[in-house]
Amino acid sequence: MSLLNLTTADERMKKLTSLIKPFKEIGAVHDRQQTVPVENIHKLRQSGYTALPVERRFGGEEISLTELISMQEQIAQADGPTALCIGWHMGTMYQLAQEKNWPAAMQERILTEVVTKGVLLNTAATEKATGSPTRGGIFQTTARKVGENWILNGSKTFTTLAEELDYFLILAMVEGEQQPGLFLVPHETAGIEIEKTWDMMSMGSTGSHDLHLKDVTLPAEFFLKYQVKANTPQAWLLHIPACYLGIALAALKEASAFAKSYSPTSIKGTISELPAVRQKLGEARILYEQSKRTLYSVSTEWDGGNEDYRKTMTAALAIAKYTVVNQAQQIVDLSMRVVGAHSLAHASPLSRHYRNVRAGLHNPPMDDKTIEDAAALILSEE
Incomplete structure (x- = not known):
């Protein structure tokens, strides 16, 4: 039974606890190999877990922040890297349900896919030249408007779960503007390259590789918004x-x-x-x-x-x-x-x-x- 078919937080936690029992052993194997525990990620996709924060009007459950982090803690007890990997997607879904600030048509399209197909998203923000975006550095990745399309160029680091994501959320400086924009980039888009650079002693099985964008061309509707500092904390x-x-x-x-x-x-x-x-x-x-x-x-x-x-x-x-x-x-x-x-x-x-x-x-x-x-x-x- 899908987690989306359960009506209470207690029922969902009980189901999740049963679902993740194999995660510990699977995570241990991938830790030694320094590979992503894809079996765990796929099981979470198939269970409906990844759609729980989505608004009910799109088929999700709009779970609370408290329920979200309690389930994340439970997954981490079984395997920390699995929890951190899926946590970025879960947080993105929760934030979108709260802010509702994507164009309506694109929001409905992507969230419907999250619910019906289990697609995964994560934001690619960090760059070698800027470090963590929370420090206020200016993105080196650029977005240029050409006709009705956008052209993106640049590189991102620490792109967690890079090879498993269906969409990348790319922060790039918009040429001619003094602020970055947020762009939705499908994984299969021409010009996307994942460089397998992740080699860390800690969280080594999160697959947080470098992501390169070379003349990535996107239709206009894949520009989601200008990224401005929010008044409400994340x-x-x-x-x-x-x-x-x-x-x-x-x-x-x-x-x-x-x-x-x-x-x-x-x-x-x-x-x-x-x-x-x-x-x-x-x-x-x-x-x-x-x-x-x-x-x-x-x-x-x-x-x-x-x-x-x-x-x-x-x-x-x-x-x-x-x-x-x-x-x-x-x-x-x-x-x-x-x-x-x-x-x-x-x-x-x-x-x-x-x-x-x-x-x-x-x-x-x-x-x-x-x-x-x-x-x-x-x-x-x-």
Whole structure:
């Protein structure tokens, strides 16, 4: 049964939990090979999961931000890279359902395909010369209007799930304008080239390759909008901390299972009875509970807030990401200390969690920006 046919969040979570049971083993294989866990991605496509944030008028369920990130956390417990890969698409769908700012005909066309065909989209924004677009760099990728068509040229980095996407959302500077535009580019468009550059110790199986556009020609309707700074923050980015919180919980569960089963000859019983081990497990669990409550209290505020209230939540959203991702690092570290040298083995899930959780530090918003903004906030108060 498709997730789109279920009527409650509890039903959808139960179905998803059953669906993703094989993801852990599949993800482990792809981690060793540094390939994308396409089996997991295809299963999520086929299940209707990727259409859940879509507006009901197009066949989706318009799920809340809280439901979206809770499902993302659940997927990440099974396989972090799968969650991060699909999270960018899920966030894009959630944002579009909130903002409704594409041309009506194109919005209906693409969202209908998301619901009926399971197509995937992701935004290609980052460039080598500019770094993260959140830093304010000017895009080097250009878009030029020629007659009724647009011609795009440039290169993008960190294009997650590049080979599996059906559409790329390309940010490019519009010639003759002082602002970038957002363009929808079908994967099969002539002039698109994916260069397999992704070779990372962390999230190595996300297939975040370089994307090159050489004289890519698009009809006029594939120009979606001028990209202007939004007054309302991008709450959908909470899929990022949700992913790393899921990885952290998976690591903690692994450490707990190890502690309850490992019984060296130097002690009676298992190491779960040792005060030093219990101290680490307890500290890690407290960090998880703190992070979970921080993340979901913010998402619940967002879900319950009106547009004006949501405009005040920029700092809260950034601080949630900062808190969760940094505490996720600590949880994984404590979990590895429980397990000891065994956790460094490639065969141990903990070695994978240790590498993958590090990537969260380099997903937006960046820690230094969040800290600077928090300082400015307190200094502006009387």
